[in-house]
Amino acid sequence: MLQQIPGTWYISSELFNSTWEPGLTLSITSFMTKCMYWSTDRQMWSTDGCQVGERSTPAHTHCLCNHLTLFGSSFFVMPNHVDITRTAELFGTVSQNFVVLSLLCAFFSLYLLTLAWACYADRRSLSRRKITLLEDNHPCAQYNYLISVQTGHRKNAGTTANVTVTLIGSEGQSDTHHLKDPDKPVFERGALDMFVLATPFPLGDMQNLRLQHDNSGGHPSWYVNKVTIQDLQTRHVWYFLCDCWVSSDRGEGMTKKTFNAAKNYEIASFRDIFQNRTSTGFRDEHIWVSIVDPPSQSPFTRVQRVSCCMSLLLCTMAINIAFWNIPENEDSPVVFSIGSLQITWQDIMVGVESGLLMFPINILIITIFRSIRPRIISKPHKSSPEEALKPLLVTIPTILKETEEVISLVRRSQRNKMEKMHSLESLADLCPALNRVHELIHVVQGEAESDFHWVYCSKFLLAALSRLLVCLERLDGKNFPSSQEYIQTLDMTNLLVRQADMVFSSHLAYCPLPVKKKTTPVGCWLPWWCVFLGWFLLLALSGVSTFFTLLYGFYYGRAKSIKWIMSLGLSLFQSIFILQPLKVIGVAVFFALLLKPVAVEESEEIEQVLLEQQDKCRRYCGRDSL
Incomplete structure (x- = not known):
């Protein structure tokens, strides 16, 4: 029996006289809709004077209004109803329907294996993330430059040779410094290495950069992508777009090269910004690809990225399966078929809708971890304060x-x-x-x-x-x-x-020395302890998604669960290979059109390195006033 109230209608169950025949199937479809008109007086949508007509269907709404005005309809598709009170009963059918359970077990096994690798890779990356205070800096030199060297991603781009650098500015040049770190390997393929170079005085406007290596080791050839030099006093940045081999047997066959600082039009070129943004985007913004090779300076660890991927996967499965068992449209065309397997247009639309619903959740989960500042713990000064730097015997x-x-x-x-x-x-x-x-x-x-x-x-x-x-x-x-x-x-x-x-x-x-103001980081940054909140939300969302995925899977039965897995595959395919790449490329094009290069971010680690340098100078010269 159809019962009607103003603005909406619904189906109620009522017994009616009929002769029940074996094999007779009764299908009942329930949906909610309402009719509204635009009230020019109140400047809002209203249901006054309108009601839903009896000819309404899930695709069309029949409206009956007693006035002439602009009116419209609101249609909301409810997810499939499952009785939570039947949880124990449904979970008891696992022996007859283990399709969804097997899929979840496979995903969790893969997650645990990937998580173990991510923990190892994070520990390895953490030891290589440090900013190096060059050992051959003169202890009394206090004017500092941050040198960021980006090694290319080409095959065998890293080098085993000993690399030296010389900065040449408008007011002088630095001494030749060795770019090395005794605690970590440097200049590996795709790595970003950062060094603090100190000079006795400012070098002025940076004009040239001279790189050289001694062609030693098993793989001396080195492909330099880009070098960035930042004046840590004035915060001015110079870019050197190298993009070439420094090698005796590749490129121009030279192990010593001098590069000119990039001009403004080179830095702001569409091609350069687009390439940098695309490369950074796939290594950082594309959540699935970034697991393999995230930026070395990013606080978003591999463990967090893998866990976010797992949570997103579980959430995708839950949303997909909740909207899966909708009434089948017999007129839906078959897109392609493989044997008895047929994929209809309706199946594709379910995957598309699930992917679109996952997009905001994707951004929310990833932003939580990406916006957390890593906790920087001050390193205690080493013992043996003076003798560690002064020669044991002055001669x-x-x-x-x-x-x-x-x-x-x-x-x-x-x-x-x-x-x-x-x-x-x-x-x-x-x-x-x-x-x-x-x-x-x-x-x-x-x-x-x-x-x-x-x-x-x-x-x-x-x-x-x-x-x-x-x-x-x-x-x-x-x-x-x-x-x-x-x-x-x-x-x-x-x-x-x-x-x-x-x-x-x-x-x-x-001329007082520049005061290091506490700069406000770009964007909204969360304190370090919010990492616990992020993990709690991630685990809670994963647990809820797993529960409802299993519940719906047992409710649907084995046959429909197998068919649902096909739609899930389409949803995951479009998320990984379509939506995520389109997002990365879209952001890259946006920034390239704005001609906005990649910014050089402030880092608390730099402040620690400078404090270490100042302490080294005080112990070297014996004066606390410096």
Whole structure:
């Protein structure tokens, strides 16, 4: 019997007189719909004066209204009804219908195997994620650059050779530094390696980058994709689009190459941004592909990615099976058939609808883990504070070598106006070298206008002279030709320290060092402890999805469960190979059209490395004020 109320109608069950015949099948379809009109007075949809007519079907709504106005219909497809109170009864049929249970067991087995591999890969990646403070940085150098080297993804792109780098700027060039880390391998295929390089003074606008390797090891050939240099004081970034082989037997056959900084039009080109965004998108945004090779600096671990994939898979199965057993449309055309297996257009539409319903859930689950900042735990300083960096035995050759190195570093800038000096071979060369340093201090003192160059240069001289003074004080005067010469050298060094301190304080007063403001990260970042909330939601969603998938599977029976698996396969196929790639490519095109390059993000790990460097400088020169 059809019962009707204003705006809606429903089917009620009522006994009626009939003769029941064996084999007679009675099919009852229930659905909800309503008629509404647009009220111009209230500016909203309303059901007043409208009711659903008896000729309504699941595809069309028959509306009866007592006024003439714009009206429409709302149609909501309810999922298949399953009685939860029959859970024990339905689960008791597992021996007759183990299709869905077997599928879930196979997926969970695959998940556990992949999870074990992901744990191993995450531990391996964590040890290689660190930002390296270069060992050959001079301890007194305090102007820092972050060098990010991206090795290509081509076959055998990684190198076993020892790589060196030289930065060339408009105001000078750095010393040649070895890019290596004793705690991890560097320059592996597809890896992003980050190094902190320190100089005594700012190099100005970065113009060139010189890379070279010694062609050693079993696989010395190296394919460099891109190098990014960031001034950690001014946050300015330079891009070097290398994209070539540094090799003796590949490409141009050169193991030493100089690259020019990319121009603005090269950085903002559609091709470059699209390629970078697409590569980053498939390695990070495509949840299924990113399990294999996620970005090395991403806080979204492989374990979390695998678990999110499993949760999404279970949720897809639950949504798919809940809307599966709808009335079959006999007029639905068969798209293709393999033997007795037939796939109709209705089957494809079920897969499409399930995939579209999963899209927002996909973004929600992944965003939770992606938006959690990793917990950074401060590393305790190593014991043996001073002896770890100072030589156990101070000798005359040590003093001469360190003094020669200081002069060699500061003369790399033309602004310091220092000529090339011969190597220091004996104590007789020490006093002329100190006189050269004295002249440089006068040059710095005579500069009326203060800038970062003079601040950092005077700071470097102060730290280096303080180190020299400590070494001379520890050195016995018997190593000098006479005690008078020893005292004279000691007094001269003490005088230079006081002058360098005065010059540094003077320039620092007029040009303070940049204050490292606590920058607000781009986007909405969650505190580290939200990872527990993310895992709770993930496990809860997975558990609920598994329960309802099994419940519906037992409710449908074996035959319909097998047919449902075919629709599930179509849904997974379109999610992995259609929806996810389209999302990645769409985002890449969007940013490329906006001409927005990949940003260089701030990192708390960089701050820890800089604190480690400052502590190293204090212990090296013996001054806490630096």
